[in-house]
Amino acid sequence: xxxxxxxxxxxxxxxxxxxxxxxxxxxxxxxxxxxxxxxxxxxxxxxxxxxxxxxxxxxxxxxxxxxxxxxxxxxxxxxxxxxxxxxxxxxxxxxxxxxxxxxxxxxxxxxxxxxxxxxx
Numbered sequence: 001x002x003x004x005x006x007x008x009x010x011x012x013x014x015x016x017x018x019x020x021x022x023x024x025x026x027x028x029x030x031x032x033x034x035x036x037x038x039x040x041x042x043x044x045x046x047x048x049x050x051x052x053x054x055x056x057x058x059x060x061x062x063x064x065x066x067x068x069x070x071x072x073x074x075x076x077x078x079x080x081x082x083x084x085x086x087x088x089x090x091x092x093x094x095x096x097x098x099x100x101x102x103x104x105x106x107x108x109x110x111x112x113x114x115x116x117x118x119x120x
Contacts, residue, residue, distance in 0.1 A: 021103025022048035029117040036116060043110035047103040064091020 022044050028036070065088035108118050 021100030022050075022107070024104040024107045026104075026108050026111060027119040029119045033116060035114070036111075039111060039114045039116065040107075043107045043114070046110055047106040050099070050103055050106060064088050064094070 024044070024047070025040065065085075108120075112118050
């Protein structure tokens with residue numbers, strides 16, 4: 001029962017932050033230009049179009065599951081299935097965080113490309 005609850009909570013957390021990287025609003029160096037809000041919306045839409053769960057995230061999930069299964073099998077008080085679930089969740093979360101970081105970078109680079117001075 002505990003792995004199911006943990007899986008459900010983790011899935012809920014991932015769903016809650018699905019667009020967090022695409023909703024990024026960077027800090028500007030100076031006042032915003034008149035076109036900033038329109039450009040920001042367009043750049044955020046571009047970042048939002050990028051898939052959250054790509055091959056890299058899937059690979060991190062699989063590697064996490066394998067490592068967790070090995071560690072769970074090696075531990076006398078744990079089992080391989082529980083370790084695999086925990087490892088898969090950890091890998092999936094790490095992949096989702098990385099995808100959000102990429103989305104933030106897309107927003108910032110897009111705004112720079114449109115002539116806005118971005119600090120961070």
